[in-house]
Amino acid sequence: MTFVFSFYDWNGIGQMKFTGFDNYIRAFQDRIYINSYGHTLIYIVATVVVEVLVGLGLAGLITMGRKGSGIFRLAFFVPVMLPMIVVSYLWKFVYNSDFGLINILLEKIGLESWTRVWLGNPDTALYAICIVSGWVYAGFYMTIFYSGIQRISKEVYESAYLDGAGEGQIFFKIKVPMIRNLVETGVMLCVLTGFQSFDLFYVMTNGGPYNSTEIVTTYLVKVVFTHMSIGYGSALAVIMTIVIAVIGLIAGRLNKKDSGVLEY
Numbered sequence: 001m002t003f004v005f006s007f008y009d010w011n012g013i014g015q016m017k018f019t020g021f022d023n024y025i026r027a028f029q030d031r032i033y034i035n036s037y038g039h040t041l042i043y044i045v046a047t048v049v050v051e052v053l054v055g056l057g058l059a060g061l062i063t064m065g066r067k068g069s070g071i072f073r074l075a076f077f078v079p080v081m082l083p084m085i086v087v088s089y090l091w092k093f094v095y096n097s098d099f100g101l102i103n104i105l106l107e108k109i110g111l112e113s114w115t116r117v118w119l120g121n122p123d124t125a126l127y128a129i130c131i132v133s134g135w136v137y138a139g140f141y142m143t144i145f146y147s148g149i150q151r152i153s154k155e156v157y158e159s160a161y162l163d164g165a166g167e168g169q170i171f172f173k174i175k176v177p178m179i180r181n182l183v184e185t186g187v188m189l190c191v192l193t194g195f196q197s198f199d200l201f202y203v204m205t206n207g208g209p210y211n212s213t214e215i216v217t218t219y220l221v222k223v224v225f226t227h228m229s230i231g232y233g234s235a236l237a238v239i240m241t242i243v244i245a246v247i248g249l250i251a252g253r254l255n256k257k258d259s260g261v262l263e264y
Helices: 022-029 031-062 069-081 084-094 101-108 125-150 154-162 167-178 180-194 199-204 216-226 230-255
Strands: none
Touching: 022 031, 022 230, 031 069, 031 125, 031 167, 031 180, 031 216, 069 125, 084 101, 084 125, 084 199, 125 167, 125 180, 125 199, 154 167, 167 180, 180 230, 199 216, 216 230
């Protein structure tokens, strides 16, 4: 029905008016909608760095066998268990320009010039949200990579130590290559879930300021539920579905050569 509605001009209540491909033409001429894909792409790239790569680094650190690693695992994983709405409101206070923790700390160490209206500045708002996402999900990917590293035979490490390898060499030349499938899966999860993000953006900025944090899902919700443009919103949903399906097909092709995600 969404596909059918995309060919009509309809507000959800009144008479439906057939408009053909007008909604699709309008979508490709909609600057906010086109830019929302750019913002989503930036968010995905940032999350690959602050979630997957940071999670991989944390997994490497806590598998070095140091004392207290269990406490650190728990501490890094705690944000994953918090509801995203709670996280969003928590970080809105952290980013607050008047009494937020970040600006207060910058002032305390003499960096007043670095203080910002973090969520009210188009140059920083999107990246501020990316940091929050990384704070939440880096622990999730850390847990996945940690479980993979734990499955590597200890004999491999013993041979490396006998050859004089250090912790850094073992991490980059043994641990990372042997969990390559998990890392690839983590990157693909970031890409696919990047298009599903909504609550974090909706609560923290709702697409502002000046549409600088508008992503595909937040704009879609505004079109349908704020502007009551069911037909146009349906067209946007169809386009988004096609984009995600294409990405999923590409991911399937790239991973087809691998026999299984958890094999090393």
